[in-house]
Amino acid sequence: MSPAVSRDSRSLLAPLVLVPLIVAFALWAFAWPAARTEPRDLPLGVAGPPAATEQVREGLQQREGAFELHEYTNEAQARDAIEDREIYGAVAVTPSGPKLLTASAAGPVVAQTLEQAAAHMAPGGGAVRTDDVVAAPPEDPRGAVLSASVLPMAIAGVAGGALVALMRLRGTRGVGVLLGTAALVGAVGAGIAHSWLGVLTGNWWAEAAAIGLTALAVSATVAGLEALLGTAGIGLGALIAVLLGNPTSGMTSAPEMLPEPLGTLGQLLPPGAGGSLLRSVSFFDGRAADTPVLVLTVWAVLGLVAVTVGGIRRERANPAEETPEPRRVPATPVSAAG
Template identity: 40%
Template sequence: MSDTRTPHTPIARVLALSVALVAVVGVIVLAFSWPSITSEPRDLPVAIAGPAEAVAQIEQGLDEAQPGAIAFTEVAGRDEAVEAIETREVYGAIILGQQPEVLTSSAASAAVAQLLGAAAAQLQQAANAQAAAAAQAQGLDTVPTIEVAVTDVVPLADTDPRGTGLAAAMFPLVLGGMAGGIAIAFVVIGAMRRILAAVVYSAGAGLALAGILGGWFGSLPGDYWLNAGAIALTLLAISAFITGMAALLGRAGLGLGALTMVLVANPISSAAVPKEFLPAPWGDVGQWFPPGAGATLLRDVNYFPSADWAFPLLVLTGWAVVGLVLSVIGHFRTAGGAEPDAEAAHEDDPATEPAPEPARA
């Protein structure tokens, strides 16, 4: 009598799988916790204007209070500082003179706006101390009080006063792009049909999500059509890359594409904090991936129409084109469910019955 019992998994394989799963969990925890643990301001671009002596004193004082946090850029005056903020060249500005003022931009980063608000309090305290010393030296009974105004040049929308909606929207977009790419890779057969599915899915999802995030939640206060386009391009960049990798490498490409977006690109996307908060060069590297470029483009579309959108647009377009080209290159591969276009092009043709054999005499 033969033994039909299923053989047990070898102990070596069990141990190897367990160790591999431990490594996977470690990588996931590291990828999602490392950016927040190491997050701190580094070389934040901030404009400064005023008398040279006063500028030097403020730069030295703030650098001593927070070493390496701010990288000052000297500008001619308030108007130039405002322009630099609106074009996203700087996060804020310090204006010195008879009426000192600190300019912030909570739409660019609430964290940096809070940091500059604290700097304004320090500046006001130092200015009043200097005024009191000068009055005492001159024997004056009345000490003038100096107030440092804080102006939010580009504030967040009233419907999203803390900016949490805009920051939180990015990870669902990454998951949406992944889900679309994986579903298309599994269900749709034929390179050109996969490309069509990715484009239609991204466009439709862009229209729907712009309505939800903007019209319903109020997280995207900008133009609906611009938001829909930005979301659609982000989804296409992610989903097309995943379907392209699946067409080229099969199941392995599918996993590699998804892991690239979730474990590499998303943690360094700087969707929640400025890229300067991440250790160099990861903040800049993150802007070359779809999640980082998509987050930057969405912020620019909604709050910074004067900013240069060229870089995030080129990055997203580049990833989308690469993904679509990979789908074409890998069209002849059968791995991962793909089949040659010659077969896919005729899969909807009506079936034909084989011709009957002629009758024999």
């Protein structure tokens, strides 16, 4: 077989193998978490005297592995823990019966799950009294818009990083463009989600910074991988941000509702960390934002360093390309005197 025929065979075989693999990976990443969504060590509080809450604890512990119980002496402490994002909700034992505290802003699906889990606690088979401590905004009561915002942030980051890579922007120029693009993405995102749609209700500048940092983490990663690996780095960056990061972000439910290790992995990737950060600054006054900020900063810094290193390597490998030779001006012939 001639080398030309062998190359043609490989080029035909590549899509036949790669496309099914990509589809299988996408179905695994998106369908598996959706089909296995249920609480797994979901932080839940129990408030009241130990003797009074014993029956509540026993009832919740019957769902083995579903809840990670935190005990509080009174309802006020449980409310503070919910507002600090230490727990998703709590069951407070009061003289008039159990009372469920939820936070639909932390995840409407989680709030519904807690209501279902506490349904059997109501005296006489009635409904459990529920108090939404941190409610989702009226414009987005089911959290659908906030959940849907993760994918556009990831796509914006991939697009920005790919453009910087394809335009061969390296070094300080590449870093400057990535930073400027991220800042503009943050402003546009906050302008749409906060100022227009009203689905974000926190500090406008903090929300813009959260969206911009998320976009920067993705775009810097894509551009950095391209600087180190070539064109294949763009595909790898897109795979990390979109095909893996988006479905494992936990924004449609909660990280503790996803099968492990996807719940933990998702919070270590830019979309999951960015979604958690945006939720914190929008509804919880920035509480529990330190870990997402750290994760996004690490991704952004590593990507920007890779872009800078790629620029240095390119300058050393092609010095003539970076420093063009001065243009030669042809000499003007001097005419002889008549």
